Amino acid sequence: AQSVTQPDIHITVSEGASLELRCNYSYGATPYLFWYVQSPGQGLQLLLKYFSGDTLVQGIKGFEAEFKRSQSSFNLRKPSVHWSDAAEYFCAVGATGFQKLVFGTGTRLLVSP
Amino acid sequence: DGGITQSPKYLFRKEGQNVTLSCEQNLNHDAMYWYRQDPGQGLRLIYYSQIVNDFQKGDIAEGYSVSREKKESFPLTVTSAQKNPTAFYLCASSSRPGTRTDEAFFGQGTRLTVV
Numbered sequence: 750a751q752s753v754t755q756p757d758i759h760i761t762v763s764e765g766a767s768l769e770l771r772c773n774y775s776y777g778a779t780p781y782l783f784w785y786v787q788s789p790g791q792g793l794q795l796l797l798k799y800f801s802g803d804t805l806v807q808g809i810k811g812f813e814a815e816f817k818r819s820q821s822s823f824n825l826r827k828p829s830v831h832w833s834d835a836a837e838y839f840c841a842v843g844a845t846g847f848q849k850l851v852f853g854t855g856t857r858l859l860v861s862p
Numbered sequence: 863d864g865g866i867t868q869s870p871k872y873l874f875r876k877e878g879q880n881v882t883l884s885c886e887q888n889l890n891h892d893a894m895y896w897y898r899q900d901p902g903q904g905l906r907l908i909y910y911s912q913i914v915n916d917f918q919k920g921d922i923a924e925g926y927s928v929s930r931e932k933k934e935s936f937p938l939t940v941t942s943a944q945k946n947p948t949a950f951y952l953c954a955s956s957s958r959p960g961t962r963t964d965e966a967f968f969g970q971g972t973r974l975t976v977v
Contacts, residue, residue: 785968795967850966
């Protein structure tokens with residue numbers, strides 16, 4: 750069965766510093782992978798997704814993620830964090846269809862001045 | 863603007879009462895989903911529907927019921943059988959269920975509190 754691990758529950762980053770959020774997955778075949786962001790009390794917004802092809806995926810708000818099959822990882826990165834990036838970030842892995850998507854437990858990003 | 867509307871944003875229920883959460887979408891999406899979110903547990907799938915008049919149980923369907931009489935609407939009823947209903951509920955829809963290019967869009971959520 751597929752699974753997703755986000756090992757960091759909380760991360761604090763200074764504004765302007767770089768960010769990397771970790772995501773490791775377990776899945777037997779080539780997965781399709783997502784990163785979503787959630788502001789407090791709000792729904793989830795899609796940041797980026799990977800299905801196939803180029804392993805470096807560009808998303809919205811200056812985020813990118815790299816699929817590394819050998820490490821079963823799909824880490825999210827941003828070169829310079831803004832205070833408005835403070836939110837909770839969810840990684841998800843799926844097979845064939847959204848109803849099969851498995852979400853990680855999320856990483857809460859705090860941005861310090 | 864196209865999107866998914868969940869109402870109400872906050873809902874209070876007395877123990878033993880059923881309550882219905884509304885989810886409406888005008889994206890012309892075939893599939894709709896209900897998730898429950900608890901702190902530290904991520905999202906868990908309650909029910910999903912890929913076409914009108916058809917729906918399937920997700921991972922935590924006990925104590926919940928749904929209907930899909932219209933393509934635009936997928937209401938969720940939290941019944942008195944749900945032992946711990948206090949949570950944040952999210953509705954989502956997607957346009958190409960069952961394909962690798964499927965992508966979901968989420969509503970703003972309903973926070974249900976049992977008092």
